[in-house]
Amino acid sequence: MSLIHIENLTVWAGQTELLAPMSLTLEKGQRLTILGQTGSGKSLLAQAIMGNLPSSLRTEGKVTLFGDEVNAKQRQRFWGHRISMLPQEPWNSLDPLMGAQPQLQETYQLVAGQSAGEARQSADYTLALQGLSDSGHKRVDQLSGGMAQRVAIACAMAGGASVLLADEPTKGLDVSRRDQVVEQLLTQSEQGTLITITHDVAVARKIGGHMMVIKAGELVEEGDAEQILKAPQHAFTQALIEADPVNWPAPEPSTQTDKRLLDVEDLTIGYGTSALTKHLSFTLDEGEVVGVVGDSGCGKSTLGDTLLGVQQPLGGRIKRQRQAAVQQWQKLYQDPTAAVSRAVSLRTLLEDTIKLHNIDRARIAPLMQQLGLTDALLNRNSEGVSGGELQRFCMLRVLLLDPVFLFADEPTSRLDPVTQRDVSKLLVDVAKQNGCAVMLVSHDPDLIAKRCDRVINLNH
């Protein structure tokens, strides 16, 4: 008996087909990896299998779980203890008012059916296993993204489901944590079956099994993962694999100006009384591109806020060696949708920036061309453009202010590999041309190695 069997599953919005017919069968111990770019319909497939699509969408086709054909409503009864899904954005998926441990304990108790005492032990044990023993009482706003991810994974697995769907389970995790999550998923899948949805070729390579490559809701290639990754047949698959940072060309070194921009001596950063990183000393020259790496929660974002003067250092000194206006010390955010208002069009936002800082309009068209932004794009709001386009719009706004320093906090981690390669290259190139120093934060050492002159590692 196959654990999961799907025949010609399609998703419709009105008369528009969002997902072309998909079929798959998985036995116990088998794995499936679905590879595709952001917006390719991978998540729709996962939601259609779970049976939690929004009511505006309609599905057709047959889903058989554990030998019984079940409709979407019936599948809800399987949630947690037979079929489970890892959330894509764990920081939004945990109760904002409840600590991590109670959320895990309740799952052991209410879903897996353990007694209160057993559930508490199970929860404490699992948290210890994840290196979160000291964080059980913390709420999601006190956890780093990576820690929240581990808590959410533990919650999704606590019910003991044998069919596990993982929708971008490693998004935003650094490499060591990413490999840990992958290990965790692989161990879990031995008892049942695992469906992983990812745009990360490295993750797909590690999980392996059967592979489906999806582009714009259509299946472009299917077969054994190792085979496809070694010799991709379809042009789209080839492009995806090429875009993996490992395969990027080596960087050209920046032209050194030897003009000092920033001196940092014995800096201690953190919130309130708890220090995240101590005794940090480094220098930064004008026009230099420096990578910042470190485990999730080690204070990469806090370093940026401290250098920009948004947050007070707990100790040490930051000396700016160059006089520049406050808006010339800039930041690029990880999630462009959170940094841009969706209430008005991008043109309005751009006009606001121009008016506020008296920017010469003649500069806009060439810069937009360089960033690959069309004028028509400005008529839409942030929801009407892709993540890559929006991040390039954010870069446009920042670069118009003639920054001398730019702290780019994981600016490409939410983009798919092809867009990630293009946007990160563009960022570094344009900054170099404008003599702007960049601190580029990333959890991906390959990306840092291919984009930066040198690296600051916060773990040491």
Added chain:
Amino acid sequence: MRALLLKRLLQLVAVSWGVGTLTFFLMRALPGDMAYRIAASRYGMDAVDNRAADMVRAELGLDQSAWSAYWQWFTDLLSWNLGNSLVSGAPVTEQIWHMLGHSVLLALAGILLSILIAVPLGLASAFKGGWLDRVLLTISTALRAVPVFVIGLLAVIMFALEWNLLPVAGFGTPAHLVLPALTLALSLAAISNRVVHTEARRVFGSSFFEFARMKGLSPSQAFMRHGARNIAVPVVAFLGIQLITVVEGVVMIESLFSWPGIGHGLAHAIFARDIPLIQGAALMMGVLFVVMNTLVDIACHYLDPRGGQLS
């Protein structure tokens, strides 16, 4: 916690002084001879003449300057002596205590009833949506659009005059409480049920609520464990904001239903130009407002610990 209470105590002192002073000077600024108004309240409109007014003036020392009267009131206040009523001569503190009990009873009954109306309706309309949502939105808008005494009058006409179910006005039995409390509750619930609705929609559509279901909790478990508290945080905060509507509503409703509370007393005292009583009543309302806001703040803190320490 101690820091918050200390801060609120200081606020209480500031509010007491501010409200008392403001009412004192506002009352002095009203046109007309105060002695005449007070004498009219004591002896009746027809029996008032210059002689009666002069007697009142001499007895109460009304011809002293505003500043010395104010100073006297202020030093008395420091020893918690609110003075005597200019009309009845009885101590203001005594009268206010008596009225306060009735007002607090009405306010609490009204708030409680409004919660009992608003929470189930708000949750039901968020859960079901469709026609129920539209009907409730229409009723809520209509109730909010009319002044609270119109709601009260309609309630009197329907329940007391047409159907003879409840007394028109007065106090003494639990039946007397029903109509005033219901009037207050309706005017409060008209908005708070929409706040419950909006917050419930937000929580039901949130990622964390979906994930709670996804990891295996049943709809009712997900609601009890993760829905209720997240909905409660903004709703309780809103109830705090709504306290101003309660104070406003109590003045109107007490006058309408002859409910012997502070609002009713305040209205009468203003007609009679009974300054110590006005000051006392206004003072007590200000104090109540600060105290209830403090209670709401403490409740919010325990519901939502994200704000950090109470301060």
